[in-house]
Amino acid sequence: MRDEDDTDGASGPTAAAAGGDGGQFELREHTADVAVAATADTLGGVFAAVADGLTAAMCEEVPADGERFPMRVRAESPEAALFDYLDECIYERDVRLVLPTDHRASVGRVDGEWVVEASARGVPLADVVARDVKAVTYSEMALEETADGGWRAYVVFDV
Structure with missing residues (x-):
């Protein structure tokens, strides 16, 4: 995992906010892409915070309407689970035609x-002005437990 100040050419944070599941995220400029750096007390919290950062990368103002919908992914590693979860958020946007926001997540090992x-919460895309985020990438992805038992993540999105 990178130090919070290590941005590998990024020009620094462009926005910071608290995530819906207790985590925090920062949007960071990243060449032609956008990156999210997130922290939380739990693994699920950092997943939700990165997803909230994805939402913020797509839309600056999110209306309060929209219906909640579930998502479930399984993967062989925590990093693959994070990638698949974020990819599922983008897929749901494209299929449901909603902006996923107000993310909640729990993560654990099963079998x-x-x-x-x-x-x-899915806000109809017709109700927002949204920037297209094409895909989540493994480029520079990092996920690690911190010394105090919390979690931090860094994810780059293709825009």
Whole structure:
């Protein structure tokens, strides 16, 4: 995992906010892409905070309406679970035509796999002005437990 000040060419934070599941995130400029650096007390909290950062990368003002919907992913590692969860958020946006926001997530191991049980509130895309985020990438992705038992993550999105 990178130090919070190590941005590998990024020009610094462009926005910071508290995530809906107790975590915090910062949007960071990243060449032609956008990156999210997030922290939280729990693994599920940092997943939700990165997803909240994804939402913020797509839309500056999010209306309060929208119905909650569930998401569930399984993967072989925590990093793969984070990638698949964020990819599922983008997929849900494209299929449901909603902006996933107000993310909640729990992450655990079940039968040797990492399972993410999550939900988001889906705001109709017709109600927002949203920037297109094309994909989550493994480029520079980092996920680690901190010395105090919390979690931090860094994820780059293709825009």
